[in-house]
Amino acid sequence: MPVTGPRTVTRRAPGKLFVAGEYAVVEPGNQAILVAVDRYITVTVSDGALPGVVVSSDVGAGPVHHSWRDGRLTGAAGSPHVVAAVETVVRLLAERGRSVPPLAVSISSTLHEDGRKFGLGSSGAVTVATVTAVAAHCGLELTVEERFRLALLAAARIDPKGSGGDIATSTWGGWIAYRAPDRDAVLDLARRKGVDEALRAQWPGLSVRRLPPPRNLRLEVGWTGNPVSTTSLVTDLQRRTWWGSSAHRTFVGATGELVHAAVTALEDGDTEGLLRQVRRAREELVRLDDEVRLGIFTPELTALCAIAEHAGGAAKPSGAGGGDCGIALLDAEALYDRSQLRRRWAAAGVLPLPVSPAMEGVEE
Ligand SMILES: Nc1ncnc2c1ncn2[C@@H]1O[C@H](COP(=O)(O)OP(=O)(O)O)[C@@H](O)[C@H]1O
Ligand SMILES: C[C@@](O)(CCOP(=O)(O)OP(=O)(O)O)CC(=O)O
Incomplete structure (x- = not known):
């Protein structure tokens, strides 16, 4: 038919x-x-x-x-x-x-x-x-x-x-x-x-x-300009002796805890709590990168995080790292200068991307 x-x-x-x-x-x-x-x-x-x-x-x-x-x-x-x-x-x-x-x-x-x-x-x-x-x-x-x-x-x-x-x-x-x-x-x-x-x-x-989307947060996104193959980073990680080691289990345990706490913070409308967990997420990725030397944190992504933290936000690479983009969440009620953040990112080689959360997925 x-x-x-x-x-x-x-x-x-x-x-x-x-x-x-x-x-x-x-x-x-x-x-x-x-x-x-x-x-x-x-x-x-x-x-x-x-x-x-x-x-x-x-x-x-x-x-x-x-x-x-x-x-x-x-x-x-x-x-x-x-x-x-x-x-x-x-x-x-x-x-x-x-x-x-x-x-x-x-x-x-x-x-x-x-x-x-x-x-x-x-x-x-x-x-x-x-x-x-x-x-x-x-x-x-x-x-x-x-x-x-x-x-x-x-x-x-x-x-x-x-x-x-x-x-x-x-x-x-x-x-x-x-x-x-x-x-x-x-x-x-x-x-x-x-x-x-x-x-x-x-x-x-x-x-x-x-x-539920966070009510009082601004999402800022910065692009490093370097495209990365996620598959090769994940494949690389899975080939290391780290994979299956106690350090791997510690990473998974800590990530599980912080993601759970971040979900609770979102459900409770707890802005500060969410920012805390996003910072923990960055710290866990830093620890992973220190242990495995995967190259998650490029100089641009490190600068993106430092600049956003300086502005009072919580920042991290998004996804596999090594390039691509990073995110920063900032308390919309706290005073911060968005254009200054974007200028400082640009000076560090990070292109601010004007994107916002999209509440709809693909339509049927
Ligand atoms: N606009 C597009 N047209 C056709 N294929 C696309 C397009 N965008 C992405 N793809 C597919 O996705 C692959 C890129 O995936 P990937 O490198 O993982 O990018 P991303 O990180 O954006 O997901 C391409 O090799 C292609 O198969
Ligand atoms: C490492 C990962 O957990 C995250 C990778 O996220 P990226 O945003 O880097 O990549 P794409 O999903 O291909 O766009 C691998 C995964 O979840 O598939």
Whole structure:
């Protein structure tokens, strides 16, 4: 049966920042706090002129034509996240006895500048927006969690080490507390039993909870200008003798405690308490970096944190570090000079990014 749905569908998914819990969150069950930001990946899906799928992106070279072979898209490399997202939705359609028409997928990003990513979760956002737009184009009705699960299955095929915190944030939007499932286990389930079955099964470890946004805080974001491969930093960490050592367990224990305390502070509207936990999160990342010499804290990220602290805020890298961006939270009621903070960041090689929390995730 051919699919039916609107002829042209556009969906956009927001980027994200890590507030606390990065690195620890890659292990199933460990909690992190993330917030969506008002920079987006927008995906438009329409009927294609050629059999297969043509993908064009404003950050890629020209359009890339992929053909179907045994449920997989062949052709030039293009964007692996977009390809995996389309394949995963189409596999679900096939399991439900439905065929897919030729597709044209077009992507635009405000998570990049001149083709360079800011490090605001473009891979997660493009995966979520593609899954959602292709599903809507094909008339596939999915719950929010089903769309998250499809996007996580797609992204995990490319990198099972990724926690999926970016995908959850792009899906739900706002401030969230996230715990990852075992990605190898859910991939294995989808391979053995199919995607449809993987949507229905329990995913042990997974939890996503909306958190109330802090009322009296300003979020400042600074970009170092250096794009970083999160996968290579996480892979590097997992190869060190530190991984599995008592220092690793101490890091996970301390991060678990501070994330829990930060969740409580958000739920209680305790601004000072949240700032304290964000500082603890930075200290734990500093300790990790001292122990492992991973390069989380570049000179720019160290300066970003010091300058924001000097202004009375709490600051840290967002995510893997090594470049990309950092965040600062400042008490909106306390007196601080925002333009001075931004000037001092700029003088230290940190570009202030005018972004705000986005309370909506990708629309259905
Ligand atoms: N605008 C886009 N168009 C196509 N693919 C994209 C786009 N943005 C991101 N991607 C995909 O995400 C990958 C980059 O992921 P990553 O380096 O983890 O960036 P980020 O830190 O922003 O998530 C790219 O290789 C590509 O597969
Ligand atoms: C180390 C991490 O916990 C956080 C990485 O966050 P980044 O923001 O650096 O990267 P992307 O999610 O690819 O945008 C790994 C993870 O959770 O996947």
